[in-house]
Amino acid sequence: MRMVFGLVLLVGIALAGGAVYLAKGQIGQYKSAIERAEAAKAKLVPTETVYVAERGLKYGEKLTREDVRAVDFPITAIPEGAFMEEALLFPENTQELRVILRQMEKNEVILAVKITEPGEDTGLTSRLERGMRAFTIKVDVSSGVSGFLRPGDKVDVYWTGRVNVGGKNSRSDVTKLIEAGVKLIAIDQSAGGTVSEAVIARTVTVAVDPNQVAALAQAQSTGNLSLSLVGAGDDTIASAIEVDQRSLLGIADEAVQAEAAKERVCTIRTRRGAEVLEIPIPCTN
Incomplete structure (x- = not known):
């Protein structure tokens, strides 16, 4: 009887040890999975909702709600002028639609510089800045x-x-x-x-x-x-x-050399016998 009891005890101890070993392994795997999840989470880039073109949009087309969709976009890469709220892109206080000013491809971010204000014309006046x-x-x-x-x-x-x-x-x-x-x-x-x-x-x-x-x-x-x-x-x-x-x-400019003005000399002629003499006198004019 004692031998049976001892055998049962040994089997129980062995089973308990195996259970502890298995539990320890499971706990270790669970901890590893948590660590991997935390590491992956740390690598995730924070995002923000941004509206992009649902299809290719051409100059002069009117922009409707069916032409855009919201996507998660990295915050650090959101371009200036992007629309992050539908109410800003399609104001509720007007039924007028915006018009495309620049061609956009599918999935391109909708920017304020590429569309008009609601109801605004696409003429040159919308492209001219103040002044x-x-x-x-x-x-x-x-x-x-x-x-x-x-x-x-x-x-x-x-x-x-x-x-x-x-x-x-x-x-x-x-x-x-x-x-x-x-x-x-x-x-x-x-x-x-x-x-x-x-x-x-x-x-x-x-x-x-x-x-x-x-x-x-x-x-x-x-x-x-x-x-x-x-x-x-x-x-x-x-x-x-x-x-x-x-x-x-590569032609050099020719230097214009001004001739020196000659000194003016005034004379009178006089005859002495057969000889004609020129006598200098002050110039009067």
């Missing part, structure tokens, strides 16, 4: 950068004409930078910037202040204007540039 004016420049295939200009690009404007360089009849051809980094807001009658291929424009419209308008109008009426496209990421400002024919060809 700026629209001015149209005539261009052709050579002066218009071979048709590669797009609304939103920036250009330098050069004037070529004839100026007086010295005397009244001395004129020289000159090319001079008159405006730098001017923003284009329309090509011909298009302000959307959705053209996918080069188009030879006849006019471009730029956004300038009133003083620049006067300068460009004067330059356009007295010579020829040419545009030079500025790179998208170029934030430099071109300095004063002026080139004439002589500097272009």
Whole structure:
């Protein structure tokens, strides 16, 4: 009887030890899973709700609630002007819709600069900042950068004409930078910037202040204007540039040597017998 009791006790102890071992293993796995979850959570980037385009949107289209959707976007990567509340994108106090100003692709973040205010027109007036004016420049295939200009690009404007360089009849051809980094807001009658291929424009419209308008109008009426496209990421400002024919060809200016004025001498002639003499006298006039 004692042997049976002892055997049962040993079996019970063995079972208890196995149970403890198994429980310890399970607890260890549970702790490892918790640690992995905490590590993964630490790597998660905080997000914020942002509205993006549900489909491709083109210039001039009206923006509806069906055209947008909310997504979680990393807070550190949210661009300036993004809409994070539907009430801001579609105000409840008006039934007027916003209009697309710039083409957007599917899943692109809706930005304030790419759409109008509710009910606002998409004309050039919506593209002009306070104090700026629209001015149209005539261009052709050579002066218009071979048709590669797009609304939103920036250009330098050069004037070529004839100026007086010295005397009244001395004129020289000159090319001079008159405006730098001017923003284009329309090509011909298009302000959307959705053209996918080069188009030879006849006019471009730029956004300038009133003083620049006067300068460009004067330059356009007295010579020829040419545009030079500025790179998208170029934030430099071109300095004063002026080139004439002589500097272009490397011809040095000829020094004009003024002849020394000769001293004026006045004389009278007198005859002494057969000899004629010249006698100097003070000049009276």
